[in-house]
Amino acid sequence: MYPNWILQRAQLTPHRTALNFEGQIWTFEKLKKISIERAEQLTALGIKPKERVAIMGPSQPRLIFMMYACMHLQCEMVMLNRKLSKHELEYQIKDAQVEKVLVDDEDNSLLPDHQKPLLFSEVESSMRKPFEIEKEWSLDQTISIMYTSGTTGYPKGVRQTAGNHQASALASVLNIGLTEEDVWLCAVPLFHISGFSILVRSLLYGNAVKLYKKFDEEGAVEDIANGTVTHMSAVAVMLQRVIQGLEERGLRASPKFKLLLAGGGPVPENYIERAHRLKLKVSQTYGMTETSSQTATLSNEDALRKLGSAGKPLFFNQIKIAGALSPREMGEILIRGPHVTPGYIGHFSEKGATADGWLHTGDIGYLDEEGYLFVVDRRSDLIISGGENIYPAEIENVLLSHEAVQEAGVCALADETWGQVPAAFIVLKSDAEESELMQFCTERLAKYKVPKHFHFVPALPRNGSDKLMRRKLKDLLK
């Protein structure tokens, strides 16, 4: 049994800064008090310990208070991605069979229309009812559930236990170190593991989080140049904007700034080289929802020597390449460790996440002679756009549900800003305009998933067994 992180952290370092948001400060003691108050309000409103709830809102303190309240209640939190369409949210809420949806008033209009959520404001103004706060947590209790798509295009709810999160945070600290002065800039979504893991680390490490509601290039550049933050998590597009911001202003990263953790897809090599010139230390990471954040991380010292690598596994983690007998042999990347999810909920709850204790990522890669991981190809033709994962099958399913569409294939096209964007290749059975299909997708898919390009073609490339060959779609453009 391990202590309730929120209580223990407040007990150990009550007066340290836990959260900084738009200049306002909350200590760990304050966070504890508010989160218990929220938990009592949720109790008064009928939420019971260990129930499953969904939670949605922009990145601001009230969302963190609500999450910590749910953690006190040991509720399983389904983290809803606020970029999703109503259709997509509907699917997840139904699949997860949540007792209640908790939503920041700001995001209420994003929910499916028939939902009767509990608004944050209702909770915040509610009466309080005491509950028995659990002082100890078991490592196998589920803290969070995050949906991720897969080969089939149907999102799967991934369980992330207290043990997963804790192992991830502990393995990370053994890699990147820790001092009392550490402040982590969080401008990645709290509903993704990249953001939520910053909160977990803060509770375990006792360090401050500087939270941004939205990524703010100017703010981040200043924070990094002044050393008011020491760490930052970013996807490639944010890293690019930070680099450009520093370059344009003729600034460099402060020596106090220790690490920008770059995840959510590959980082162009050119960024790494420019970052080095700006004294901006960047570590590339490889991780996924199923591994509660980082599995491997490339240290800054190795960044130039091992360009393109995602580094070595963190201390508790193991990586192997299926079928590989020697270095540089390519194959599916398999992962093992205490950070790997025990499995899924809902429709995929029968499907184990691992085979023989190893998570089969579907990603293709190799380990070099020194054990550095190189990710060569993403699972299931995965498209990564601005750090968000997009599975072609999910978009194809939507397109195929349109009456005019005979066949649909989706693949990634390179994009200056987002790294990649989805493009659709369509065989029509009756007339339809691009604008009509785009509108159709926009109603059913998160904006970042809506194809940026539509190409009408006479046939799609298929193999002998008639399987769509997504990698050949791009050739149709020639």
Added chain:
Amino acid sequence: MYPNWILQRAQLTPHRTALNFEGQIWTFEKLKKISIERAEQLTALGIKPKERVAIMGPSQPRLIFMMYACMHLQCEMVMLNRKLSKHELEYQIKDAQVEKVLVDDEDNSLLPDHQKPLLFSEVESSMRKPFEIEKEWSLDQTISIMYTSGTTGYPKGVRQTAGNHQASALASVLNIGLTEEDVWLCAVPLFHISGFSILVRSLLYGNAVKLYKKFDEEGAVEDIANGTVTHMSAVAVMLQRVIQGLEERGLRASPKFKLLLAGGGPVPENYIERAHRLKLKVSQTYGMTETSSQTATLSNEDALRKLGSAGKPLFFNQIKIAGALSPREMGEILIRGPHVTPGYIGHFSEKGATADGWLHTGDIGYLDEEGYLFVVDRRSDLIISGGENIYPAEIENVLLSHEAVQEAGVCALADETWGQVPAAFIVLKSDAEESELMQFCTERLAKYKVPKHFHFVPALPRNGSDKLMRRKLKDLLK
């Protein structure tokens, strides 16, 4: 399952310095290679995986190689205290039912005469035989066994599992932080948890250990003043000598030096104040063999504000006072956490270490309003002399086995150098000289346990039920 620490550390940071001894350097890769070689040599000499072995030697690299070899073989290592008498060693070796005793040639003469140990030199010059190295360890496998005495005076072999050691190292890093430059000075015995835990931390953290064969005041003072080490573990008598050394040479601790972890008994307040004047950061800790090192630690910032306190529990640990309903109420100190031993071996294997999941320390203390622990009185009249625990009952048992002794009582007397030393109060049944009793004890007890003072008295203070009142022994001196 967690990775074999030695293999994983060598895989992640092969070229970092792991060990520095008398100017010679070993990297983690080197340590791995040598330890596997030793394991193969042990295999050739008939040691099988998971067997229980005893191990003894002075603090030097060959002892570490041998320990790590045993860890590769997943052998349970009984760590023999080389200060013990042959009688005492005999008891432990027999109680633990070890398959083999591994001993540094230097210490062979310290073993009971009939023992047929395996000398380190024999292992080092042996042929090698391959074995299947276990790449994963389970948290509940026993890594080390350390004997500690108790109320009865009969030493108990305490199991310390991989999970205990790992939890201890991880909780400690969350408290004291970590940077790549960290170097830990180890001049405390490797057979005690204070020393062995430095090795465990080094493997998990990837930091260097500067090992001293014996505590060397001049060397330690230089290391601290020059910043060639960043951390040091010490008992009060070593701390005192470091302080005095710095004072006499007009030196101060380097700003690079981060922390002297002072354990193994109370630290006089005067030391703390002098250390502060020397910019020497000192953290007092409270721990014991059963908790695989620190349970609570007082941070340096709190050192003066909370003089006399052992601090707050580390992140995974819980402390409560039996029966206490409010702060400052005194009672037995109870401990809970993943660092607490699952139990004992040998004669006491039936005796659980915990009740309801809590370790009953026998120590008396209280928690103040802020949750800081104050240890008021040690368990079972425990005497702590230079960081070594001495249980009066153990010495009394020896004295009572002397034909001239009718009754014997042992208690602590304050001592300038050692903090405390044991003193014996004796009722004779026939004539005996002090020198004779001293000689008798010297043959049967570790030197540090031999009473420094003998007082012949007509009767011992006893309570109504005739129980010896050790705390009243001192009054006999008046």
